[in-house]
Amino acid sequence: MQDSNYTSRKWTNRIMLGLSGTAAGLVVVVLALILSYTLVNGISYLNLDFLTQVAKPVGESGGGMRNEILGTLILIALGSLFALPIGLMTGMYLSDFAGPRMARFVRFVADVLSGVPSIVVGVFAYAIIVRPMHSYSAFSAGVALAIIMIPVVARTTEESLRLVPHAVREAALALGISRWRMMLGVVVPGAFTGIITGIMLAIARIAGETAPLIFTALGNAFGVQGLFKPIGALPLQIYRYATSPYQEENQQAWAGAFLLVLLILIISILVRWMSKRKYHG
């Protein structure tokens, strides 16, 4: 009796531990499946034309996503331009200037904002910019992406600034400099790697965002025409081409996906490498 109980416990143990290992393995397998399909399919349809040519009309083969690649870079730059001042300053406010109650409130707002579904952000950007200006625009898409970026940058900046030891702040103040000089001259440089890591994470996040672009950037067959005109974007074009009935366009979607995944893999690996060198004081 005792013996068989022991055996069954031992087997339960083995089975359950085995299952948990299988679960971890499954996660790795799923990632491998997605990456391998994207990379293998993508590279077979990727060529120089894809990077240098503009989209051809349906039915003609060839053509590329030059405009969309350029568009995505512009949108990332616009989003960062709007989001970085707000995100960085909010991070500094949270770590060094806010009272505990205010800090809790601002942090709550940042958390709520980061939980807003990106499609809702897109609808909002449409309502405040596209509709009153009567035009889809790169500008409105930049604002939508910035709204997604702000809370990420704010929270990672705050965390990085907090990692700078308090003694460093006191040492700076003891030399008689004012607090804002201490922040910009001593604390921010100390937390620099961490802050940059946060910014890169935020960029990786917005680089692939599609939902908020559908009714802000819209896409533009004529290339990049200016800040207040519609603009193409890589993820948007991947979506359109993926759901298109034409095989040539499906293939271009895979090639676009390859580029996007490559960009995000590079950023992730850089972030990983950099966060090993964060401030440990």
Add this chain to the structure above:
Amino acid sequence: MKPLLSGNKKNSITRETSFKGLGNTGDRIFSNLTLLFSIIMIVLLLALIIILSIDAFPAIRKFGVSFFTSQSWNQVQESYGALPAIFGTLLSSFIGLLIAVPISIGAAIFLTELAPGWLREPIAFLTEILAAIPSVIIGLWGLFVLVPFIRSPVESWLGSNLGFLPLFQGPPFGVGFLSAGIILAIMTIPIITSLSREAIRAVPDNQREAMLSLGATRWETIRRAVLPYSRSGLVGATILGLGRALGETMAVTMVIGNSYNLTASLFSPGVTIASKIASEFNEASSELLVSSLMALALVLFIITLLVNIVARYLVRRMTATSTTKR
């Protein structure tokens, strides 16, 4: 998502030696400047809530409660009801979590309790990469790889062997709730895994040692000591994953089939709030339709807001108790 977990206690150290009131003009300007930018963020969120509410108002006023109970989405008769979209959002997220939670918690257990040291960080890194892959690419993969596989063998097999269940009835389209659920599982596994890992890691070692010293097997230790101790953290992780799944747009739009109906079958094409907005907003011409879509966005915003607040509370409570008990 790590920043969300850290306690707020550290801040008090900074506060004790802050020099509020003593600062010179430069300090006051800079401090107010940081406050000003924080206020911009707060205003953005308020504006989002207000604008959505204003734009949703015409639809809510016209349809009243029936907006939430009606199944029709008819542009000719101008009658719009949200029920199929709300139902589809909840159903697809539920299927997603049903698949994601056991896998995530299993993986988290493996990563914290079982895996040898050299294996932990690489697997954790791979999970992070899975989290970073854009939704549209998961959708592309889902559409061209997963959906054909689901159509046959999975759905045709389930249909012919378990077709008597209402869950598995109807023709195997491939696109539909089953595919959407699997895609959502893939997209929520990374966040649930990493938060569960944090929660399990916060369990003090003496809890494990006590169980092991009583002669428990490792699984019994996990089952009776580790999991109960980290329960609120695990629930929080799950609910945060739910918040992610509810608002997920692109990948779901690409594999769910976009058909506006209520159904009990997992094979059936369906719709979610996010996919409805994504596929219809640009073409919406009538003001009432735009307002109805705005109302859908508002509903989605409110649901995810509530879900996120509950999750944050649970996760925070978990990390708070673990630091005091240590």
